Amino acid sequence: MSSNEKIIMEKEKVPVDTIDQDPDIFIPNVSVDCIILGFHAGSLKVLLSKFKVSDKWMLPGGFVAKDEDPDESAKRVLREKTGLNDIYLKQFYFFGKKGRIGLDENVEMLKRSKLNHDKVNWPLDRFISLGYYALVKYNEVTLQADEEYEEAAWFDINQMPELYADHKEIIDTATFTIRRQIGFVPVGYELLPEKFTMPELRCIYEAILGRPIDRRNFQRKMLSIGYIQPLNETRKVGAHKSPNLYTFIKEKYDEAERFGIQVMSNNF
């Protein structure tokens, strides 16, 4: 991660519904973890946060309040971390294996937190995590973190730091899920600005499919399925390069998503 990518905004305090929260508000043993994906400078990024009392980065997460739907909990987490309200957000998997959260790791965090850990021991419980992924426009996000307790930063999905507990597995499962759903999920539409170039779109597909894609084959397929419309515009990126710009036909994606009928396989 380059230093200019690591932005820690010092904002007025936002609720930190984690270690120092009253457990009676929440459903016990259930947490929510959010994979927030953005696209910037030619690469797919994931938003991570880190408690001051921990050495490891983790997925932004929280708990499900007794009067909340899990979707609402995930939206709350997203709002707290990104400042955004209206986000493409999907549940994708739950993570509930017995040993998924290392007990030692949490004991150490609890000690460092200076909480009275004779009284506060529910963070040492077993948790079943409900996994959500979110697709955001990088430029619209304002990273937010409670300065006293935590920091937040974007990381390239291919260059992540060591992660807390099973959070690497959660991220891998999210990208694998999106890979399988790429015929329905409007990844490009959600991650790119209104006007984009074909290499930008291909770059996202390559990151999610985890392999290079043939340039011509990709362009031909993308245009043939009718999700994407060429514009009569180019973007000036260098003395000799002015790639064509494209835009999405969102309705087509919506239809595919609603009926579960994809118009392409992910086999480029």
Add this chain to the structure above:
Amino acid sequence: MSSNEKIIMEKEKVPVDTIDQDPDIFIPNVSVDCIILGFHAGSLKVLLSKFKVSDKWMLPGGFVAKDEDPDESAKRVLREKTGLNDIYLKQFYFFGKKGRIGLDENVEMLKRSKLNHDKVNWPLDRFISLGYYALVKYNEVTLQADEEYEEAAWFDINQMPELYADHKEIIDTATFTIRRQIGFVPVGYELLPEKFTMPELRCIYEAILGRPIDRRNFQRKMLSIGYIQPLNETRKVGAHKSPNLYTFIKEKYDEAERFGIQVMSNNF
């Protein structure tokens, strides 16, 4: 449902990990629900169970023991209901909305159960359900139910009785999920016997996609993707009908599933 489809096996008692179970064994507020799909007599079936104290059929389900992974809980439920150990089983969604289980419905069931409902009130808690679907070979299943408390039966997926709580929505979400994943999930392989006819396979795809599929188009596509191999055999089904038999090349499916790269879209 025809009467010969409704089989209630009276077996030695199997554990009923539901209304009369000690709640301390389980993670609170978390349940597991299983959609068990089978194929029989030309239609897709779902296995349902019903408590004697309830008027409504429901999905076979249970809870997650404190020393169990959720996958193990689902396997336990499947074993208890079908007698089978080695089943194609996948988690597909979680269901956690606040009002998803009608309180009145459960109060009524609890009353009828003759349990001391001043003491036993945890079935009235809010539950987050972890949804699993299973694909089984209908003929291998031996329906099992605790004769004193419940019954079990197969229902045609298009002719289901009124269901408990949000279980209809859970089934609909399962079929929708399989519809989207049909390029990866070996539905035919898991549901059909080793040798099958093309109309049998098409029938399964039609049930999952929720619409008729053109016979010739389907056959051509199925053969071209290389998952299916024609055998040099026919089946005698009538004086003038002897459809060809086919078999699956399982390795191809395994590969698609492992790498998340589908070899066809679901757009027949």
